[in-house]
Amino acid sequence: MNCPLCGIESTQNHLRYCKKNINELPIKDLKKMYLVHNVPELFEYDNLIENYINKQMSLPDIKREFNISYATTLFMLNYYNIPTRSRSEAFKSCNKKRKQTNLQKYGAENVLGKDTIIYHKRNETMKSKYGVYNAFQIPEVIGKINDDNYYLEKYGMTLSELRKENALKFWESLEGEERKKFIELCNSNRRKTFDKNYGGHPLQTEDIQDKMKLTNLSKYEVEYIFKEKI
Ligand SMILES: [Zn+2]
Numbered sequence: 001m002n003c004p005l006c007g008i009e010s011t012q013n014h015l016r017y018c019k020k021n022i023n024e025l026p027i028k029d030l031k032k033m034y035l036v037h038n039v040p041e042l043f044e045y046d047n048l049i050e051n052y053i054n055k056q057m058s059l060p061d062i063k064r065e066f067n068i069s070y071a072t073t074l075f076m077l078n079y080y081n082i083p084t085r086s087r088s089e090a091f092k093s094c095n096k097k098r099k100q101t102n103l104q105k106y107g108a109e110n111v112l113g114k115d116t117i118i119y120h121k122r123n124e125t126m127k128s129k130y131g132v133y134n135a136f137q138i139p140e141v142i143g144k145i146n147d148d149n150y151y152l153e154k155y156g157m158t159l160s161e162l163r164k165e166n167a168l169k170f171w172e173s174l175e176g177e178e179r180k181k182f183i184e185l186c187n188s189n190r191r192k193t194f195d196k197n198y199g200g201h202p203l204q205t206e207d208i209q210d211k212m213k214l215t216n217l218s219k220y221e222v223e224y225i226f227k228e229k230i
Pocket residue numbers: 003004005006007008014015018019020
């Protein structure tokens with residue numbers, strides 16, 4: 001993906017710092033510009049209507065075909081004021097098609113995105129650019145992640161609603177056996193994190209748990225999924 005203003009290869013975050021962003025456009029307009037520029041086959045208005053409304057593609061379908069996250073698709077649907085399908089509707093339409101899907105694929109690309117090349121690449125970019133390994137470590141971002149107004153403007157829902165929505169969409173796309181496998185995957189991932197960060201002795205203080213929550217978004221999704229009954 002590259003910057004629509006200056007053309008360098010960049011993540012979406014770059015736009016806010018891009019020297020050519022002289023008009024100080026609002027973040028949501030920058031984000032829309034970036035997405036339409038890089039994925040016009042999905043995010044031009046007509047194409048989004050075609051895929052999401054006419055073809056009835058679900059968020060998981062879009063994720064598979066275009067490698068675009070649920071949150072990003074939701075953002076663009078909101079941006080264009082295209083009504084999102086209710087969860088039960090989305091579940092019905094994706095359930096038919098989802099037989100051929102694969103948990104590993106979902107897991108690696110979506111919820112357990114930490115193991116992907118993109119994740120590591122992004123981390124290196126963050127590190128060299130801002131001296132931090134994670135967007136959540138940037139003070140400005142930390143302010144925003146707790147600011148519901150920011151999320152309301154961007155996604156039309158609060159941060160916790162957005163997380164819950166995403167987690168539920170993913171969870172509902174899984175069937176019985178896959179749910180079990182997914183929970184196992186989460187547990188094993190969680191153990192690895194504990195081993196790595198705390199030498200296998202998780203400290204159950206709120207402080208540490210809070211810090212862990214901030215380390216990446218996928219953990220939030222996992223956390224909410226754990227609250228669901230199997
Ligand atoms: Zn730029």
